[in-house]
Structure formats: C-alpha cells, structure tokens
Amino acid sequence: MTGRHGTLDLEFELRNGRTELVHSQFHVPLQCFRPYYFDSQGRAYVYILTPTGGIVGGDHLNINVRLGPDCKVFLTTQAATKVYKTPGQRSRQSLHCLLEKNSSFEYFPDHTILFADADYEQSTNVIVASGATMVLADLFSAGRIARGEQFKFRRFQNEVHIRTIDHSIVIDKMLLQPEEHTPDAVGNFENYPYAGTIYISLEPARLKDSFDLIEALPVTQQGVSGHSRVDPDYGTYRVLTRQAEPLKRAIEQVFSTCRQVGLNEPWIPLRKC
Secondary structure, eight states, X not given: OOOOEEEEEEEEEEETTXXXXXXXXXXXXXXXXXXXOOSSSOOEEEEEEOTTSSBOTXXXXXXXXXXXXXXXXXXXXXXXXXXXXOSSSOEEEEEEEEEOTTOEEEEEOOOEEEOTTOEEEEEEEEXXXXXXXXXXXXXXXXXXXXXXXXXXXXXXXXXXEEEOSSOEEEEEEEEEOTTTSOTTSTTTTTTOOEEEEEEEEOOHHHHHHHHHHHHHSOOOTTEEEEEEEEETTEEEEEEEESSHHHHHHHHHHHHHHIIIIISOOOOOOOOOO
8 A cells, every 4th residue: 555645835924913824735644724813922823634534654744834034833733643553664754844033933733643563754853043932842652552552563763853054953863663672661661651852942041941930840640751951042841641631731831831931922722623
C-alpha cells in the first residue's frame, strides 16, 4: 500500500492590527480551518486536522508555516494524531516554521499516539528572526495505554532544530526502538508512557520570570517535570505523566504562564472545534 503525500502551507501577515491568513494551500491528509479570533490581541487561532483519521504507512506529511513581521499565531490540532500500524513503508511528518521579526508563535498540538508496530519519523525545524518569540510543544504517548498497549511501536524518531539565520540554538534528537532498548526502564521513561517537551523563546528577563513561576506550579502526583535554560532567551520544559489529562494540564499551565508573564497578554483557555 502506498501512502499519501499531504501538504499544508500557511502564510500570515499583519493587516490593520490583526494577523490574517493570506495564503493557505493543502492536500489531504492535511487540512485546516480558517482562523478564529478568541482574544483582543489580533492573534490568529488555527486548527490543523487530518480528515483521514490518522497516519498510515507511507504517509509523508509536510507543514510549512510563515509568520510575517509582528504576526501572532496560535496553531493547534483538532484531536490527537494517531499513527497506525506500519507493515510496509515508514510514515513521516515534518513541520517547517519561519518566524519573522517580532512575530509571536505558539504551537500546542494534541499528543501523537503511536500504535503497536508503528514506524514513524517526525521533524520540526524553526527559524527565528530578531525579536520573535515562540512557545512550541512536542507531545506523544507510547501507545493506546487504556488497552494495555505501551511501547509496542516498532520505531519512533524525533528531531527538533531551532535556529536563527546564522546559528543553531537547539538540536534535540530522540530515537526509540523498544525491541532493542527498553524505554520504560529506570533512567529512560520508567513507568511514564506520556511525554511532552516545550521549547520556549522569550526576552531573557521574561523567560526567567516565567520559569520561576513554572517551578512553583504544583507538580501532579502522576508525573515528573523539569526545565532548563539553553541560551539567555531560550529554554526547555519536559514532563512525563502516566495519563493523558495530566500531560495536557501541565502543558497548558506552561503555555498560560508564558503568555501572561512572557508576553504580558491574557491566556484564553484552549477550545476545540
């Protein structure tokens, strides 16, 4: 079976104080809704969906996003991304973002669910211009946990590369092959099948204030978390949980803190269509 090659191209420009989606082109299995405007900041809220229900073997999905100067965009998914059993060709998804001067990008997808025998590669590449800010989440679960399916996928490779025009800031790589290395062992994921990482770029003083508040947030009894600075204005936050809802709650707390403290703007609770 041959998979589909899906693309989604989004370009945003600031017009009359509001971020407008000026170019949108897609090929199934990728699609998006027109922007919503839930706040008074002119921020465009855009939902990505896969009408085919998930990713199958051989699927290659490519998402390209460009934010013009001073744009504000919140990008999310309509639901969790399901990566089905992959008996033949490997499935792939890539996200490429260009954040131009003084733009603000937030990416809060639902988690990716790796079904038994899935073989999946995912990559995220972000170019950040001067003055741009970013809060970008990367979330996955190790299977259909409620069914007792945990770390039964065949292979999962993930890479995140964040850079300016002239140098790299973050290169984060992960390769999981449960049959060769036990990911739920001590020192790996242990007994936590849900994982999330947030990559944050804010003005240095605001990043410090955000992390100070994040550190004071109550830690869920079903998870562990931590954060680190990788550059004066870049940092990462990681969390492991045993259930999906605590993962989503922890990630949303970080987004809320970064929006209110890092951007000095109100947080609007996430809405799904």
